[in-house]
Structure formats: C-alpha cells, structure tokens
Amino acid sequence: MKSGLSFLIAARRCEIDELDQLARTSELVSLIGRLVHALQRERGMSNMFLTSRGARFADQRGPQIAECIALEQEVRAGFDQLEADNHRGAGTGNSARLFSRIAWVLPGLDALPGLRRRIDALELKPAQSTAAFAKLVAGLLSVVFEAADGATDPEISRLLVAMFNFMQGKEFAGQERAFGSAALALGRSDEAQRLQWLHLIESQERCFQVFTDFSGEAVLALWRNSQPDAEVAELERIRRRGAASTPADVPLSQAWFDCCTRRIDAMKIVEDRLAADLRALCERKTVQARSELQEYRQLLDTLAPQAGALFFDDADAQSAAPAQFGRHLERSVLDMVQEQSHRLQAMSDELETVRASLNERKIVERAKGLLMAHRRLSEEDAHKMLRQTAMNQKRRLVDVAESMLAMADYLPMLDRAPPR
Amino acid sequence: MKSGLSFLIAARRCEIDELDQLARTSELVSLIGRLVHALQRERGMSNMFLTSRGARFADQRGPQIAECIALEQEVRAGFDQLEADNHRGAGTGNSARLFSRIAWVLPGLDALPGLRRRIDALELKPAQSTAAFAKLVAGLLSVVFEAADGATDPEISRLLVAMFNFMQGKEFAGQERAFGSAALALGRSDEAQRLQWLHLIESQERCFQVFTDFSGEAVLALWRNSQPDAEVAELERIRRRGAASTPADVPLSQAWFDCCTRRIDAMKIVEDRLAADLRALCERKTVQARSELQEYRQLLDTLAPQAGALFFDDADAQSAAPAQFGRHLERSVLDMVQEQSHRLQAMSDELETVRASLNERKIVERAKGLLMAHRRLSEEDAHKMLRQTAMNQKRRLVDVAESMLAMADYLPMLDRAPPR
Structure with a gap:
C-alpha cells in the first residue's frame, strides 16, 4: 500500500x-x-x-x-x-x-x-x-x-x-x-x-x-x-x-x-x-515543479516508515511517540501535505477569477444556442440577429445576450435536440 | 493529416x-x-x-x-x-x-x-x-x-x-x-x-x-x-x-x-x-457513449474524402460542388460537429450550475486559509474560531466566512507563504 x-x-x-x-x-x-x-x-x-x-x-x-x-x-x-x-x-x-x-x-x-x-x-x-x-x-x-x-x-x-x-x-x-x-x-x-x-x-x-x-x-x-x-x-x-x-x-x-x-x-x-x-x-x-518533485522523492526515501504518527496531534489524542527520532521530520511531511493542499486550493480560486473574464464570450455563445433552438436559425444567422439587435439598441453584444438568457424561461422552445 | x-x-x-x-x-x-x-x-x-x-x-x-x-x-x-x-x-x-x-x-x-x-x-x-x-x-x-x-x-x-x-x-x-x-x-x-x-x-x-x-x-x-x-x-x-x-x-x-x-x-x-x-x-x-463512438467510426469510413467542401456555404462563398454525390452526408458531418460542440457547451454550463452548490464549502475553506495566514493559526483552530464566531453571532458558518473574505483586503497579513 x-x-x-x-x-x-x-x-x-x-x-x-x-x-x-x-x-x-x-x-x-x-x-x-x-x-x-x-x-x-x-x-x-x-x-x-x-x-x-x-x-x-x-x-x-x-x-x-x-x-x-x-x-x-x-x-x-x-x-x-x-x-x-x-x-x-x-x-x-x-x-x-x-x-x-x-x-x-x-x-x-x-x-x-x-x-x-x-x-x-x-x-x-x-x-x-x-x-x-x-x-x-x-x-x-x-x-x-x-x-x-x-x-x-x-x-x-x-x-x-x-x-x-x-x-x-x-x-x-x-x-x-x-x-x-x-x-x-x-x-x-x-x-x-x-x-x-x-x-x-x-x-x-x-x-x-x-x-x-x-x-x-x-x-x-x-x-x-x-x-x-x-x-x-x-x-x-x-x-x-x-x-x-x-x-x-x-x-x-x-x-x-x-x-x-x-x-x-x-x-x-x-x-x-x-x-x-x-x-x-x-x-x-515546469523546471520548478520538476525540481520540487525531486526534493519530494528524496524525502520519501528518508521518511516513509514514520509517516502518520502525528496525525491526531491536533485532536489532542496522541501521547509522546515511543521513539522521538524523526518526529520533527514527520511534522514537516504533514506540513508539506497541508501546504500543497492550500496551494492547490489557492490556484483553483485564482483560476476561477481569471476564467471569469472568458464568461462574456460564453454568454454570447449561450444566447446564440438559445436563438438557434428557439428560432431554428443557423449559428451565423443567430449571431447576425444578436449583433443587429445590439446595434439597433446601441447596447453591447453581451448585454443583449444576457437579456435574452434572462428571458429564456418565457420563450417557448420550437425545437429542442433530444438529450443525449 | x-x-x-x-x-x-x-x-x-x-x-x-x-x-x-x-x-x-x-x-x-x-x-x-x-x-x-x-x-x-x-x-x-x-x-x-x-x-x-x-x-x-x-x-x-x-x-x-x-x-x-x-x-x-x-x-x-x-x-x-x-x-x-x-x-x-x-x-x-x-x-x-x-x-x-x-x-x-x-x-x-x-x-x-x-x-x-x-x-x-x-x-x-x-x-x-x-x-x-x-x-x-x-x-x-x-x-x-x-x-x-x-x-x-x-x-x-x-x-x-x-x-x-x-x-x-x-x-x-x-x-x-x-x-x-x-x-x-x-x-x-x-x-x-x-x-x-x-x-x-x-x-x-x-x-x-x-x-x-x-x-x-x-x-x-x-x-x-x-x-x-x-x-x-x-x-x-x-x-x-x-x-x-x-x-x-x-x-x-x-x-x-x-x-x-x-x-x-x-x-x-x-x-x-x-x-x-x-x-x-x-x-x-458509458454504454451510450461507446455505441455513439461506434457510429462515428462507421461514418468516418464512408465519408472521410468529402469532408470540408461545404464549410463556407453559410458564408455564401461556395458554388455548387462539382460532384453532388455525398453532399447531404457532408452536411450531416458538419451538423454533427456543430451538435457535438453545442452539447459539450451545454454540459459545461450545467456542470457549472451543479458545482456552484459546492461553493459554500469552498468559501469556508478559503476563510480558514485566510485566518491561518493572518493569525498563524492551525487549520483546526481556524475552524474552531470561525465556528465560535458563527455561534456567538447566531449566523451561519458560511455567512461568517463570507464576511471574513469581504474584509480580507483590510487585514494586514502577518505571514504569507512565498508564492511557489
């Protein structure tokens, strides 16, 4: 294991x-x-x-x-x-x-x-x-x-x-x-x-x-x-x-x-x-990640047998370990795991923020999809219709698309592809 | 190619x-x-x-x-x-x-x-x-x-x-x-x-x-x-x-x-x-996806040479193809590509909605991370502190976490792990 x-x-x-x-x-x-x-x-x-x-x-x-x-x-x-x-x-x-x-x-x-x-x-x-x-x-x-x-x-x-x-x-x-x-x-x-x-x-x-x-x-x-x-x-x-x-x-x-x-x-x-x-x-x-992986690997060779003994320390349920040897190293392994977990979480949060900027395009795509299903339009025509509406109303394309999506529930669907 | x-x-x-x-x-x-x-x-x-x-x-x-x-x-x-x-x-x-x-x-x-x-x-x-x-x-x-x-x-x-x-x-x-x-x-x-x-x-x-x-x-x-x-x-x-x-x-x-x-x-x-x-x-x-893959594969054997001739049709730039043979099949390949693309987009949208329900937990995790960095607390203690605040203020844990994140910019950071 x-x-x-x-x-x-x-x-x-x-x-x-x-x-x-x-x-x-x-x-x-x-x-x-x-x-x-x-x-x-x-x-x-x-x-x-x-x-x-x-x-x-x-x-x-x-x-x-x-x-x-x-x-x-x-x-x-x-x-x-x-x-x-x-x-x-x-x-x-x-x-x-x-x-x-x-x-x-x-x-x-x-x-x-x-x-x-x-x-x-x-x-x-x-x-x-x-x-x-x-x-x-x-x-x-x-x-x-x-x-x-x-x-x-x-x-x-x-x-x-x-x-x-x-x-x-x-x-x-x-x-x-x-x-x-x-x-x-x-x-x-x-x-x-x-x-x-x-x-x-x-x-x-x-x-x-x-x-x-x-x-x-x-x-x-x-x-x-x-x-x-x-x-x-x-x-x-x-x-x-x-x-x-x-x-x-x-x-x-x-x-x-x-x-x-x-x-x-x-x-x-x-x-x-x-x-x-x-x-x-x-x-x-990539170079940085590889060199860190190398460090981890070297640690693994040193530490594998002791891992785990300190897990319940915070829960206050652990006595002093029978052998003190390596305890601070174990602590550092648990710290490493926790640090990695927090780093991955922070990356995921930041990624979400960055990706949010791509949402504008996704909203337009979604509105196009809606028009295509509702009006049986081609993708080209759906885009033209959205753009035309935006130009007529002097509004941004994404704002028109958003209004359209907000109204989606009120539009009867003429044609919906069967779920696959 | x-x-x-x-x-x-x-x-x-x-x-x-x-x-x-x-x-x-x-x-x-x-x-x-x-x-x-x-x-x-x-x-x-x-x-x-x-x-x-x-x-x-x-x-x-x-x-x-x-x-x-x-x-x-x-x-x-x-x-x-x-x-x-x-x-x-x-x-x-x-x-x-x-x-x-x-x-x-x-x-x-x-x-x-x-x-x-x-x-x-x-x-x-x-x-x-x-x-x-x-x-x-x-x-x-x-x-x-x-x-x-x-x-x-x-x-x-x-x-x-x-x-x-x-x-x-x-x-x-x-x-x-x-x-x-x-x-x-x-x-x-x-x-x-x-x-x-x-x-x-x-x-x-x-x-x-x-x-x-x-x-x-x-x-x-x-x-x-x-x-x-x-x-x-x-x-x-x-x-x-x-x-x-x-x-x-x-x-x-x-x-x-x-x-x-x-x-x-x-x-x-x-x-x-x-x-x-x-x-x-x-x-x-899985069974459904495999059987659809099988259908696609059979189509590939029939259709590969003709693909593409109709791409610019919507742009109104294509004459009648020299050979009419297989035209409606080509159309159907382009339709399949478009259908797949829309299906994947719809799946991605729906996924986003489902995942939103997991956000509550992520907000609490994020607030914990903030407390850990700001107060040099252990994960356990950060959680206890949040929970205690929620109990004292008779508010939900996630609401306390959200208030904490909203204030994040006003909190001086005592200790921030170096970016890796």
Whole structure:
C-alpha cells in the first residue's frame, strides 16, 4: 500500500503532466496566431484583388498563399500531435471541447483551396471572400479560446486569456480594415454601415482592454510603442471621414488599407512577444515543479516508515511517540501535505477569477444556442440577429445576450435536440 | 493529416475516458462511504466504551474494528488503483487536488492502530477520541468532495454532489450522537453546549437540504421512509431535554444513542441506494457513449474524402460542388460537429450550475486559509474560531466566512507563504 507521501508526489506529478500539456497547447496557440496573421493578410489582399477586379495585389497574393499553406501544415501537424499525445493518455479536463473545436475548423482548412480558386476566377464579391476568411479565423480563434479556458495553471491561464483577447482584438481590427476598404472604395455610407463600423471599433477596444488588464508592464510598453500617436491620429481621421457620407474615394481606401496594415503588423510584434513570454513561463514553471518533485522523492526515501504518527496531534489524542527520532521530520511531511493542499486550493480560486473574464464570450455563445433552438436559425444567422439587435439598441453584444438568457424561461422552445 | 471527423471521434473518445475515470472514482466514493459508516460506528462504540470506563461495548468493539480494518484495506487498494490508472495516463483535470486530499488522509489511517491502543488502555477522554475519529472522517469526506468537484459529466456530478452532502449530513448526525451521549451522561448543560448542539443540527439539516435538491423522487421516497415520524419525535424529544439543564442521566444517554444509531443505520440504506444509482448511471452513460463512438467510426469510413467542401456555404462563398454525390452526408458531418460542440457547451454550463452548490464549502475553506495566514493559526483552530464566531453571532458558518473574505483586503497579513 502506498503512503501519504507517495500521493503527495503523485499530486506533484499530475501538476507536471498538466504543465507539459499546457506547454504543448501554448506552442500550438502561438502557431495558430501565426497562421491567423497570415490568413488576415491573405484576406486583405484578396479583398483588394477582388475590389480592383484583379488589377491590384495579383503578384503579392501568390507568396502570401504559399506562406499560409506552409503554416497550415504546421498547425495541422500540431493538431495531430495533440491528438496523439491524448491517445497515449496526456489529456486535460477539456480535451473533448478542444477536439470538438478542431473538428469544426478542419473542414474550413480543407475548403480553402476551393475558396482561393474562386477568388482567382473573380467569382466572389469582396464581402463574400472576407466573410469566408472571417469564418475560418473565428474557428481558429475558438481553438485558442478553448485552450485558454482549459488551462489549469492560473499564471499560464492569465497569459492565454491575454493572448486570446489580443488575437481576437487584432481580428476585429482586420475585419475593420476590410470593411473600411470596401466602404471607402464604394463610397456608400448609411446609418447601418456607420453602426457596423462602430461595432467593429468597440469590439476590438473591449478585447484590448481585457488584454491590458491581464498583461504585465513590459508587454504593455511594447503595446503602447506599437501604436504611435501619429498612426492613431491618421486612423481616427479616416474613421471620421468614413462615417460621413463621402463619394467613392479609391486613394483614401488605399491609405486606409495601408494605415490599418501598419497597425496590424505592429500588433504582430506584441503577439510574438506574448508567445515568447508564454513559452518562457511554461518552461520556468515546469523546471520548478520538476525540481520540487525531486526534493519530494528524496524525502520519501528518508521518511516513509514514520509517516502518520502525528496525525491526531491536533485532536489532542496522541501521547509522546515511543521513539522521538524523526518526529520533527514527520511534522514537516504533514506540513508539506497541508501546504500543497492550500496551494492547490489557492490556484483553483485564482483560476476561477481569471476564467471569469472568458464568461462574456460564453454568454454570447449561450444566447446564440438559445436563438438557434428557439428560432431554428443557423449559428451565423443567430449571431447576425444578436449583433443587429445590439446595434439597433446601441447596447453591447453581451448585454443583449444576457437579456435574452434572462428571458429564456418565457420563450417557448420550437425545437429542442433530444438529450443525449 | 487527420480530418475533422477524426477529431470528432477523438472528442468522443475523451468523453469516454472521462466517464471510465468517473466510474472508477464513483466506486471509490461508495467504498469510502462504507468505511466512513464503519468508522462512525466504531467512534460511537469507543465513545460509550470510554464514558463507561470500559464497562460497555467492550465486546462489540472488536468485531467493529475488524470490519473497519477490512474496509480500510479496500479503500487503500482503491487509492493505489487510482494512482496507477493516473500513472498510465487516465487522469482528470483535478487529479492533483484529489491526490493531495488522499495524501492528507493516509497518515490518519496509519495512525488508527495507535489511537485504538490508547482507547483500549482508557488513556483518552471520550471527547478526544471523538475528535480524532471526526478528523479522520473529515479527511475521507474531503476526498469525496474533490471527486464531486472534479466530475466532468453534469448528471454524474449531480449525483456525486447529492452523495457528498448526504455523507456529510450523516457525519454531522454521527457527531451529534456522540456529543449528545456525552452531554446527557455527564449532565452538564450550559449555553455554549446548547449552541454547539444547535450548530450540529443546523449543519446536518443544510446538508440534507442540498441532498434533497439534487435527488430524484425514488431516492427521496426512500429517504422519507427511513425517517418514520415516531423516530423523529423521539429524537426531537431527547434534543429538547438535552437543551434544558438536566442532571446526569445514563439511561437517557443510552436511549439517545440507540435512537441516533437507528436513524444513522437507516441513512445507510439511502446511501447504498445512491451508490447503486451512481454505478448504474456511469454504466448507462458509458454504454451510450461507446455505441455513439461506434457510429462515428462507421461514418468516418464512408465519408472521410468529402469532408470540408461545404464549410463556407453559410458564408455564401461556395458554388455548387462539382460532384453532388455525398453532399447531404457532408452536411450531416458538419451538423454533427456543430451538435457535438453545442452539447459539450451545454454540459459545461450545467456542470457549472451543479458545482456552484459546492461553493459554500469552498468559501469556508478559503476563510480558514485566510485566518491561518493572518493569525498563524492551525487549520483546526481556524475552524474552531470561525465556528465560535458563527455561534456567538447566531449566523451561519458560511455567512461568517463570507464576511471574513469581504474584509480580507483590510487585514494586514502577518505571514504569507512565498508564492511557489
């Protein structure tokens, strides 16, 4: 039969397994970040290519697509590795949800070559192409979200939450670039368009706020440096002009695209830094946990026979032990167990706090699910409906989603999937 | 490279692994329930044995101790099995916390023979013996708590929460039996004693309330039948007499002990039923998940080549596929992925709701941790201080703990363990 100390070691070993798994997931998250960035560039170029009926960005698209394909292979290999690791038992609590997200995004990657052929042939409108890329990027980001939600170490979770929000904010910035380019080039401007533009600005600002809340001073300094005042002024100036009714203005559209691209490329530097920090943190934590495990193991060799004799001391039910030898060592083993237990509890509490910041997205997902069941809508349409309501009511998406959930009991269900 | 469908299968396989792990943990929980019940009986007998200076229960203690030893061996084997399973990779997200709880309770089991020798020799006061057994039972129940908190399936989690609360309520009933026996036999009765007795009654009623909230009609009927009106009337009558100032009354103490014992033994029937329900639920869920996995696997053989072609359909970016063959099957694969994702999300939401009921205990634990750091108290003393405050202020333990946590920022920390 095993002693208490060997379970102390087993608990440590579990933590190390989780850290190893987190390190692998974090690598995958960084890789996904690079693929998303490349796809965002491809989306921007495809958008300009389609808007100009093939006149612009025809040369740059080819190398960009090649870069995307290379990164896609790396990400797919990362997915496969995750699945292989899990198969040989190195899974975490949310592996099922993570795999389900991967299962969702892979058909999107499979469908990319077909999408590109249709863009080559100018068969798509710019908005259709942009929507398709946005759907794929959303799928990739949901993998990152699940990785952040499943992290079991609060410090690593904190960095993953910062990273997810940064990536999501950058994606809203990318969508704003595409939206603004098309709006300025076509020169239409109505209230609905103005509101949608505003929605994209507010969404990215909210994401960057969470990123700011969860990031250290060094990263924040980098973030501020990446957004020089002159660039921000230029961005705001074009945003303002876009909001007014203007005629089609191709040079302004190009200036907007370039300004946004510089901004998004500068964001990439912050993202790379976040990825590097994440890698360093995982390594530091793993090294520390391993060295502590080593200490525990050495203690086990010394102490195994005495463990337990002092358990009832606090209950005042123990006489002086027959042999005094080793008593203070036993005391220290019981202290170690208690310390470990409190440390794990504190970690779990902190984790709960960090994860709470992911709730906003979960609330929106839940409201979408409700709409899908209640109105028999597709996921896309449910999201559009929520967003439209938010824009009409000038409220935040999450507030509309919350009101909807609060009313859930009053909505008759048209169609509910049978429980499985 | 693997397809989306193979990750759909991987997600299912993770769920099955988790269900298998839950089934093993649930077996262990049932076993712990049986050991706790046997230890409660041994505690009661030891208490009467010590109170009567060895005159009563001398004959019954031997067989009871033998039963405890046999069950202890089974529980230890269960712990070892859990560790071995985890070593070969079948762990869940909270294995570290679970093992840490086991590491805490094992020295207590190691110390049992020494405790029994001191009871044999009449070296302990009844209250010391009772406190020692209570500490051991609390350790065992904290393993059950962690198992309930770590369950990843909401239905199983629900049953584990019901079971934990039932076991904890039964333990308070056991403590009340010991407390009342001693109080009636010694005949002292002051306000502090009256309040502590009240505290034990309220604590058990709160646990049974949670159990009631989380249990189905069949179990609740069994629960009601296990507490016939005549028994409850007898219980309440002696409680009332205990609250008044009475002289020492050994026959009343014996009547109280017998009445409580009948009540606790009847609870054991409900507990056994909960254990049987838990076993059946785990089996049913596992069988169902396996048969669904089988279906997915068959689909994979049929469908792998076509997956993905329809991903961008909603984004309105896809032409009619060159080959119509298999299109509705592809649609159904994407539907399956989406359905799985929503099902997992709904499970996670429901799990959160079920787990919220465990928060009360976590709040008390957190407040204890705060007191330990702030006042340099032992865990026991921190608990006593909280309980004393609750009794003095006539408030619930959890409310006192919550007030304490709310004030945390105003408390200077005397001693904080360095972060690890």
